[in-house]
Structures are given as structure tokens and as C-alpha cells.
Amino acid sequence: MLKRLAFLALCVCAPLHAAPHIDAQRLQQLANEPYWISVGHYERGKLGGWRSYVDDRKFFLAEDGAHHPDAELQATLQAIYAPAASGDKHAQCVFPARTRWLREQLGLTDLPNVDCAEFSKWISDVAPHSAVLIFPAAYLNSPSSMFGHTLLRIDQADVQSNNTALLSYAINFGAYVEGGDNSILYAWKGLAGGYPGLFALVPYQEKLSEYRSLENRDLWEYRLNLTPEETGRMVEHVWELKQVQFDYFFFDENCSYRLLELLQVARPGLDLTSQFPLTAIPTDTVKAVKAAGLVEKIDYRASRERELLERAKPLDSNEQQWVQKIAADTAQIDSEGFQALGRDRQALIQDAAFRLERYRATGQERDPARTQRSFQLLRAINRNPPPPLAIDRPGLPEDGHQSRTWSAGVGTRGDTAFAEYGLRMAYHDLNDNAEGFPLGAQIEILGLKVRQYEGNKWQVQQLDLATIRSLTPRNELLQPLSWQVTGGLERVLGKHGDENLVSHVNGGAGGTWQLSEHMLGFALGTVRVEHNNDFAQFVAPAAGFNSGVLWKNALGNFSLEGKGDYFTNGEVRRSLSLNQQWEVSRNLGLRLSAQRDFSHMSSPRNEVMLEVKWYHY
Known part of the structure; x- marks a missing residue:
């Protein structure tokens, strides 16, 4: 009771400020402004209207603010005119970016004078002046980082002159994980949106140590041409997002997508997020930022x-x-x-x-x-000091091919001709155009291949859910383990000369060696579990091998590969294949492939195919 009386007394004693009346047309105009849409993280709904990406009720002041930008704007205007007695909990302190924009747009000169002590100290410590987009390169041994990552470094005014970037702060968006989920569970929940996503502002030195040392990832630093005002506007909005939850998905609503939203807050009118309706692969978002003319300088930090x-x-x-x-x-x-x-x-x-x-x-x-x-x-x-260490800068990651791949090919299998059509959502295999990608790295997600045989016979040839291969060479000093994992549907030789579409999961581990500057040799032991209608068991396990050679040559990438699977039910399946890719242009490749398949159930089968690969987002 005493607390209520004290609060009422403060309200009576506080100067009264009334929010200005805004006519409906002007209110709607402001609610449709790119800046207001950006700070609310709104997007057009599939069936019309608006929806916000923010999945947290406390971010909105209006009851229906997540779906009505105009209602949220009206509620914000009323809230920033509330009595100043609430201090750091006042709307002006909780939403400084909104407050600044409304003050500028409406010429508000009579706002209550609120002491936002916590925000003032925070923004003073960060001292935003300029921004740098950081891209840690892909790290295959971490499911959350196999596509790379992006974050933003916020520099003070004297960082470049004093070379003090390690004292800066970094804006990072990532999945909030409670407990000790293992890598497989983490990957699955990340795909399915099982984690909330949160923004965090952390010392850049911590992130640099994490990526360059703990995960041994090269870092690319893209200095942006944002003005101090634009940078400050963006950082103010990060304060508004403190402990605010978003949905998090690996492929679209991820670290890179959220940072694109921040850049649209910094410079209203930028249209970056609409380019990524299905997936937001970090390298693709870097390309989008670069294409928008935001990058003025690129630096490289080796792991x-x-x-x-x-x-x-x-x-x-x-x-x-x-x-x-x-x-x-x-x-x-x-x-x-x-x-x-x-x-x-x-x-x-x-x-x-x-x-x-x-x-x-x-x-x-x-x-x-x-x-x-x-x-x-x-x-x-x-x-006895050594000479300075000089490291040649590798190819820029954004100079690699686009992440989605369309393919069309013609070939023969046995005595039958066919045409094959394919689509892969993301994003690179061992033979793809090599610029911007390390030799021996493969990450493929959701790949479909359909064949049309003579007589207009159509069939699904392959459906890969995911294929990841990390073939890292060993040497005298470092002995990394090479590994691979894949799962999905594929055609295999069956009884009576036919081919069955089987479901499978397989993986393996072993070693890779540098045979020459541009050639790798690898040998892996593998295990496979398969569901095949020709087998008596529901699932059949197999042990086997996968070995071969990769060669980056003047035309492109060449591979020669042998595989074998020895099932516990007596079936033995082996294959020998070679592939040569010609890099016609950055986003166009021509691939010749040949393969011979062996099975105890059927006679050997030869296949030759020539296909065009178009890399396109």
C-alpha cells in the first residue's frame, strides 16, 4: 500500500507531458517507413498483413504489436511520454532507438527528461563509431559452424589509428543452448528451430580467441562504410534486443540473417533480407553486403x-x-x-x-x-629470431560459386541412355568449382536427382538429406582425423538386373595425406546401415572402405575414388568412379563422370555422364 501511495505521489509531483495527437494518415505513413519496419523486425505475412520475427512478448508495447506496426508505433509514442519516475524501466530507456527516431520524425521537444543511467553507461563503454563485418571461415568439425558464421565488430573512433581492435566489442547472434546437448542433437534442434536465438554484445578479443585458436578458423574482416550516426543507431537497437528471443534456424533465421536486419536498421532503405527467402548461407550474405556497396576494406587473420x-x-x-x-x-x-x-x-x-x-x-x-x-x-x-611470417591470403570466400546448384546431364547406364536433372540446396562437393573453398571439404544439404530413361521412364535416382566430408591432410606435426557422414535415398544394384531405391545412413573415418601441393590422397574405413527390399532383414549393416585421390588441376577438380561395402548378410557391393570438372566460369561448371558398379546380386554396370552445373542462388 505504501509503495502504491509513493508511486502516485511521484506521478502527481512529476511534470505532466501529453503525447501529441497524430492523425491516422500520418501515423500509418510512419508505421510503413523502412526504419520502423526494421526495428520491429517485421515482414509481410504469407496471407497478407505483417508479422515480426521477434518471438518474445516483452519486446512489444501494444497487445497486437507483433502483427500491427501502426499499433506498436502508437503504443511507443504514448509510452515515451509517460512520467519519468520509472527511471531505467522507462520506455525511453528500454527503447532508445525508437525514441530517437520518433523525436526526429515528429520534432518532439517536450519529452519527459528521463535519467537512463544503465543505457548511458553501456553506450559510453561501447562508444560506437564504425563497424566491421567478421566472417570466420567454415569449420567442419562443428555442426553449428559448418557453413561459416558472421558477426559485427563495433569499433571506437581511435581503433584504426591506434590499432586497438582487440578492445572493441562484437555483436553476435546465436542459438541459446541450455544443458549439454551433443553435436547430433544440436544439429537436429538447430534445423528444426528447437533453440531460441539471442543477440549478445561481447568483447571482440573473446570471439577472436574462440575462432582463431579454439576452432582454428581463418577470419575475414570487412570494414563497412557506415557513418558514426548509422553505427550508433544500430548499437542502440541492439540494446533494445537485450534478452529478447527470436526463433533460430540453421538455414534461414540464423546469425547472418539477423545481422542483415541490423544493417537495415543502421541504413534504412537497404534491402538485404528479401534476397534470402529460403536459406541464408553466411557466404551468400557476405556477397549481398558487398554488392550493396557497404564494404570499403577487407583484412585477413590467419588461424x-x-x-x-x-x-x-x-x-x-x-x-x-x-x-x-x-x-x-x-x-x-x-x-x-x-x-x-x-x-x-x-x-x-x-x-x-x-x-x-x-x-x-x-x-x-x-x-x-x-x-x-x-x-x-x-x-x-x-x-635467434626467425624472419617475419608471411602468409599468402587465400581466395576470398565470397568469390566462390553460389550456394544453390541446378544440374542437367545426359549419359548411358549399361546399354540405356538417360537424362538427369538435379537440384541441390547447398552448397559444395569435392569436384565443384574450387575458388574460395578448401580442397577436401564437402557440405551438401538436400540434393535431389531425377532421371528420365529411354521410353519416358522417370525415376528418383538420389535424395541426399546431408553429406559432409572433411578430408584434412595429416603431416609430421598435426594428425587430424578425416571423416564423412551421409544419409538419404539412392539407387543400388538389385536382384534380376533391376535397381532399388534404398534408404541408408553411413559414415567413416580415416586419414588424408598431401601427395603434392594440389593433390590429396585419402583412405577411410566406413560403416553403413541400409534398408533394402531385397534383404530379408529390415535393416542390414555393412563395413567397408572409401579411398581415393583429389587433384586440383588447370581445368578444375579431379577425383578418383573407390568404395566397398561388405554386408553381414553376404552381399558385397563395390564401385570405382572418376570425375573431372571444367570450371567454365565462377557459377558454371561442366562435369564428366564415369563409374563402374559391382554387386553379388547383379552383373557389373558401367555408367558415363556429362552434365552442366549452374550455381545460382
């Missing part, structure tokens, strides 16, 4: 792993063994064998050993012995 490999590249096998020895025991620096090496070679080895130790320490608890070894290596490096 800790790439720095180590580049430093070790000029070392021969014996010298790389010395790297291992010294990293494990710094007393080896004074050994007769090491001292017999030239000082220039010693410098490279010591620096590589230090980088190897720091690489191995990533994500591990502090180890006093490792810390001492690192200190001794730094002392040795200081006595």
Missing part, C-alpha cells in the same frame, strides 16, 4: 593452425622431427645435433616448436610444465 603450418612449410622431414623433439623437451636446444644445424634453420624450428606448443595448449587446462617449455622457447626465439 593459429594455418600460422603453424606456414612456419613449418619450409622445413624438411628431419627438421620437423626436431620441432617435435624441442616442443617436448627444450633441453634439446643445447644438444649437439641441434646445434649442428645452421642458425637460420634453428630459428625456424624454434618458432615452429613454440607455435606447436601453443596450438596443443588450446582449450586445455593450464599446465605448468608446458608453460615453462613455452617460456624457454620464447627465450631461444629472442636470442
Whole structure:
């Protein structure tokens, strides 16, 4: 009771401010402005009207504000004229970006003077002046990062002159995960929208350490030409989104899509999100930002792993063994064998050993012995410093082909001619146009192939739900595991010379080796589970192998691959295939493929096909 009386007393004593009357036409005009649509995260509904992407009731002041921008605008106008007694909970403090815009649009000079202490301190600490779009490259060993990621760095006015980007803040949008969901459950719930998405403002140094060190991902920094006013407007809106939940989906309503919305808040009139009605692959969104004329400079930060490999590249096998020895025991620096090496070679080895130790320490608890070894290596490096490490910048990720692929081909299987038509939603296989993609990386999502045989016989040839292959080469210093997983429907040889459409899941692991600068060899052991109407069991397991060679040549990518599956029911299935892609242009490829299939159930079958691949979003 006393609290109510105190509140009423404050309201009586507070100066009274009345929201101005706005005629319906002017109100509707403001509600349809691009800026208001952007700060409300509205989109046109499929059946007309509006809906907001925000999935959180507390973001709206009007009861039906999620579907009526005009009602939300009217409610906001009333709320910012409320008495100032509520302090940091006042609408002016909770919605500073809305308040600023309404003040400018309507010339509001009589708003209550509210002390927004929390927001004032926060915006002062961030001190927004300019923005940089950050793209950490794809990281195949994390389902949430296999397409890459984007975030925004917010720089202060003196960052470029003082080179203090590590002191900046980063705006990140991601799935909020409670508990310890494993990678498979995380991927499934991310696909199905099982997690809420939240914005967060975090120190950039933390994100840089996470991506370059913990996940060993190269970083691309795209400095944007946003003005200080535009940057400040965007950061004010991030404050409005504090702890506000969105739906989160890996393929469309993801980190990259949400950041495009922020850029539309920063510069009203930009139309970025409408380009992504189905999927928002991070590399595609970077292309959209670049095409909109927002990028003025691009910088590259190599991962800790790439720095180590580049430093070790000029070392021969014996010298790389010395790297291992010294990293494990710094007393080896004074050994007769090491001292017999030239000082220039010693410098490279010591620096590589230090980088190897720091690489191995990533994500591990502090180890006093490792810390001492690192200190001794730094002392040795200081006595005999190596030359500066120069890393050639790889191809820009946005220069790669578009993520969606249409294909059409003609060929023969056995003695029968066919035409094949295909669509893949995303986004790269081992033979696709190589610019902007690492050799040995494959991520395919939702791929369909349909064939038309002679006599107008149509059939589904293949339906891939997902295929992921990470063929990372091993060397003297690093021994990464190569792996693959795939699942869906495919045609296999069956009884009586026919072909069955079977469902399957298979995966495997093994090793990949660098045979030359542009050639990889790989060998993986595999397991497969298949449902096949020709089998007595409902599902049949198999063990097998998958090995081959990848070669990036002057025309494009070449692969020679052998596979085998040995089922517990006695069926043995093997295949040998080769593929050569000609890169006609960035978004056009011509692929010749040949394959020979073997099965205990049927005679061998040969297939040759020539197909055109058009990469198009």
C-alpha cells in the first residue's frame, strides 16, 4: 500500500507531458517507413498483413504489436511520454532507438527528461563509431559452424589509428543452448528451430580467441562504410534486443540473417533480407553486403593452425622431427645435433616448436610444465629470431560459386541412355568449382536427382538429406582425423538386373595425406546401415572402405575414388568412379563422370555422364 501511495505521489509531483495527437494518415505513413519496419523486425505475412520475427512478448508495447506496426508505433509514442519516475524501466530507456527516431520524425521537444543511467553507461563503454563485418571461415568439425558464421565488430573512433581492435566489442547472434546437448542433437534442434536465438554484445578479443585458436578458423574482416550516426543507431537497437528471443534456424533465421536486419536498421532503405527467402548461407550474405556497396576494406587473420603450418612449410622431414623433439623437451636446444644445424634453420624450428606448443595448449587446462617449455622457447626465439611470417591470403570466400546448384546431364547406364536433372540446396562437393573453398571439404544439404530413361521412364535416382566430408591432410606435426557422414535415398544394384531405391545412413573415418601441393590422397574405413527390399532383414549393416585421390588441376577438380561395402548378410557391393570438372566460369561448371558398379546380386554396370552445373542462388 505504501509503495502504491509513493508511486502516485511521484506521478502527481512529476511534470505532466501529453503525447501529441497524430492523425491516422500520418501515423500509418510512419508505421510503413523502412526504419520502423526494421526495428520491429517485421515482414509481410504469407496471407497478407505483417508479422515480426521477434518471438518474445516483452519486446512489444501494444497487445497486437507483433502483427500491427501502426499499433506498436502508437503504443511507443504514448509510452515515451509517460512520467519519468520509472527511471531505467522507462520506455525511453528500454527503447532508445525508437525514441530517437520518433523525436526526429515528429520534432518532439517536450519529452519527459528521463535519467537512463544503465543505457548511458553501456553506450559510453561501447562508444560506437564504425563497424566491421567478421566472417570466420567454415569449420567442419562443428555442426553449428559448418557453413561459416558472421558477426559485427563495433569499433571506437581511435581503433584504426591506434590499432586497438582487440578492445572493441562484437555483436553476435546465436542459438541459446541450455544443458549439454551433443553435436547430433544440436544439429537436429538447430534445423528444426528447437533453440531460441539471442543477440549478445561481447568483447571482440573473446570471439577472436574462440575462432582463431579454439576452432582454428581463418577470419575475414570487412570494414563497412557506415557513418558514426548509422553505427550508433544500430548499437542502440541492439540494446533494445537485450534478452529478447527470436526463433533460430540453421538455414534461414540464423546469425547472418539477423545481422542483415541490423544493417537495415543502421541504413534504412537497404534491402538485404528479401534476397534470402529460403536459406541464408553466411557466404551468400557476405556477397549481398558487398554488392550493396557497404564494404570499403577487407583484412585477413590467419588461424593459429594455418600460422603453424606456414612456419613449418619450409622445413624438411628431419627438421620437423626436431620441432617435435624441442616442443617436448627444450633441453634439446643445447644438444649437439641441434646445434649442428645452421642458425637460420634453428630459428625456424624454434618458432615452429613454440607455435606447436601453443596450438596443443588450446582449450586445455593450464599446465605448468608446458608453460615453462613455452617460456624457454620464447627465450631461444629472442636470442635467434626467425624472419617475419608471411602468409599468402587465400581466395576470398565470397568469390566462390553460389550456394544453390541446378544440374542437367545426359549419359548411358549399361546399354540405356538417360537424362538427369538435379537440384541441390547447398552448397559444395569435392569436384565443384574450387575458388574460395578448401580442397577436401564437402557440405551438401538436400540434393535431389531425377532421371528420365529411354521410353519416358522417370525415376528418383538420389535424395541426399546431408553429406559432409572433411578430408584434412595429416603431416609430421598435426594428425587430424578425416571423416564423412551421409544419409538419404539412392539407387543400388538389385536382384534380376533391376535397381532399388534404398534408404541408408553411413559414415567413416580415416586419414588424408598431401601427395603434392594440389593433390590429396585419402583412405577411410566406413560403416553403413541400409534398408533394402531385397534383404530379408529390415535393416542390414555393412563395413567397408572409401579411398581415393583429389587433384586440383588447370581445368578444375579431379577425383578418383573407390568404395566397398561388405554386408553381414553376404552381399558385397563395390564401385570405382572418376570425375573431372571444367570450371567454365565462377557459377558454371561442366562435369564428366564415369563409374563402374559391382554387386553379388547383379552383373557389373558401367555408367558415363556429362552434365552442366549452374550455381545460382
